[in-house]
Amino acid sequence: xxxxxSEIGRKLSRIFxxxxxxxxxxxxxxxxxxxxxxxxxxxxxxxxxVEPRVGAAMFVKWSSVRIVGAGDLLGxxxxxxxxxxxxxxSFVTKKKKVSRYKLNISARAGAKSAMMRIQRTPITRRNxxxxxxSPPKFERSTLLALYSPIFQEKVAKSALxxxxxxxxxxxxxxxxxxGEKYHLLLLRVFEGEEPLKWLWLPAAKRLS
Amino acid sequence: MAEKKLxxxxxxxxxxDNYFRGAALVTDGRGIPVxxxxxxxxxxxxxxxxLYGGALxxxxxxxxxxxxxxxxxxxxxxxxLVDDVELIRPVQKLAKLPALMLEPTQRSPLETSGKYExxxxxxxxxxxxxxxxxxxxxxxxxxxxxxxxxxxxxxTAAAEDMELMxxxxxxxxxxEAVADSES
Numbered sequence: 001x002x003x004x005x006s007e008i009g010r011k012l013s014r015i016f017x018x019x020x021x022x023x024x025x026x027x028x029x030x031x032x033x034x035x036x037x038x039x040x041x042x043x044x045x046x047x048x049x050v051e052p053r054v055g056a057a058m059f060v061k062w063s064s065v066r067i068v069g070a071g072d073l074l075g076x077x078x079x080x081x082x083x084x085x086x087x088x089x090s091f092v093t094k095k096k097k098v099s100r101y102k103l104n105i106s107a108r109a110g111a112k113s114a115m116m117r118i119q120r121t122p123i124t125r126r127n128x129x130x131x132x133x134s135p136p137k138f139e140r141s142t143l144l145a146l147y148s149p150i151f152q153e154k155v156a157k158s159a160l161x162x163x164x165x166x167x168x169x170x171x172x173x174x175x176x177x178x179g180e181k182y183h184l185l186l187l188r189v190f191e192g193e194e195p196l197k198w199l200w201l202p203a204a205k206r207l208s
Numbered sequence: 209m210a211e212k213k214l215x216x217x218x219x220x221x222x223x224x225d226n227y228f229r230g231a232a233l234v235t236d237g238r239g240i241p242v243x244x245x246x247x248x249x250x251x252x253x254x255x256x257x258x259l260y261g262g263a264l265x266x267x268x269x270x271x272x273x274x275x276x277x278x279x280x281x282x283x284x285x286x287x288x289l290v291d292d293v294e295l296i297r298p299v300q301k302l303a304k305l306p307a308l309m310l311e312p313t314q315r316s317p318l319e320t321s322g323k324y325e326x327x328x329x330x331x332x333x334x335x336x337x338x339x340x341x342x343x344x345x346x347x348x349x350x351x352x353x354x355x356x357x358x359x360x361x362x363x364t365a366a367a368e369d370m371e372l373m374x375x376x377x378x379x380x381x382x383x384e385a386v387a388d389s390e391s
Contacts, residue, residue, distance in 0.1 A: 105256060109272045111232075111245040111280035114382065118233060118244040121381045124374055131317065131340045148340065149369055151238060171240055181238075181369055203368075 122159070122168035125150065125184075138187055141197065145186035149203050153179035160186075180204075215242060216366055217285030218375045219277065219299055219307075221269050221292065222383070227251045230273035231379045234283045239370035241378075243283040246386065247273050270298040278302050286362060291376055296349050306352045306359060310373055311345040318343050322364040324356065335360050337367035344372070 125147035129135065135143050147167040156172035167184065181203040189197050214237035221230040231246040250272060252264060260267055274295070288299050288307040299307035317336055318325070324335035324346075331353055333346045346363075348356065363372060 105250060105252060105268065106272045106276070109228075109230075109247045109250045109268075109276050111247050111276045113243075113245055113280070114386070115241060115244050117385055118241045118378060118382050121378045121385065123239055124377050125371060128340045131342060133317075146340070151369075171238075173240055 122170050125167045127165045140191060141187040141189045143185060144188050146183060148183040149181040150184050151179045152182045152200055214366055215285040217288040218379060219288050219290050220379055221273050228268045228273060230277050232277040232281050233375050233379055234281060234285050235375055237366050237369050239375060243281055245277050245280045247276055274298055274302055293347050300349050309347040313342050313345050315343050322360060324360045337364055337372055
């Protein structure tokens, strides 16, 4: 109490008399610990939502989340009433891996060699008789088809496709390296033993 | 005649039933195969169709199939014959050789073999390959129009010993044979 009165007196004398009392620090003041005072403001955040409604969420398992009541729009009770015991989050990314798709179509189109296969495929000659302006004349026979050009000595096998009228043949590439080319004519023979006859004519003999 | 030097290339890319495949055949001047390559059918997935969109067809034809075939062919021909006018430019660009398309016509033959005429269509000519067939319609790229005489000369020389379009039918048969062996 005496100390308070002394302090008041000192302050009043400072105000009205302009005196400043200078005192030496006594042992009491020297040993007094410094006191730091701070002000704390508490901020209260109130939710304005009436009722939290959660229908579904893909990435959260809500089984253990309990929401108790709502109400009290502004009273700050909502926070107290909502008790969250635990919420186990299981993200979709953990369950399903994001797969990387490699765009590499080119690798699927590698070119293969198939010489044997193409060599086994027959060569085709279509009937060219319709393009002859003046078909050659033959005794007791008439021209049915003309296939050209064909390297006669290289032909290993041939067949006539009756449906299309095309001649199919296979060259034996090893047989003759080079040879003369020919026209192959199919003739219908009248009054003969064989009704059909094949005739090779050198291609040097021009047919037109 | 020029069996050693006169090599013709035939190139086809087939797109049907949701797959693409191609083949390249090089023959000598008599039509005898010298080199043959084909690609497995490439079936783009639904995702690839979506991702590539309208560019898928061009990408598969030009960058996938043609590039693979042309880089695999070991015997280079003097020119490439294609069966689709859309292939002329890409084949020419990739192979750095003249590429052209031939089609049969119903026209009456020109006077002599080796004769050619321009048509009302740009970069399209009619030429007579031999004296016992109808003239052929030949589509070129603009860059090769100036070389048309030389190209016709090459084709006419080949037509003396073979049917120019026939190797395409062999490629089709080879495709069938490959498909049969794989099924």
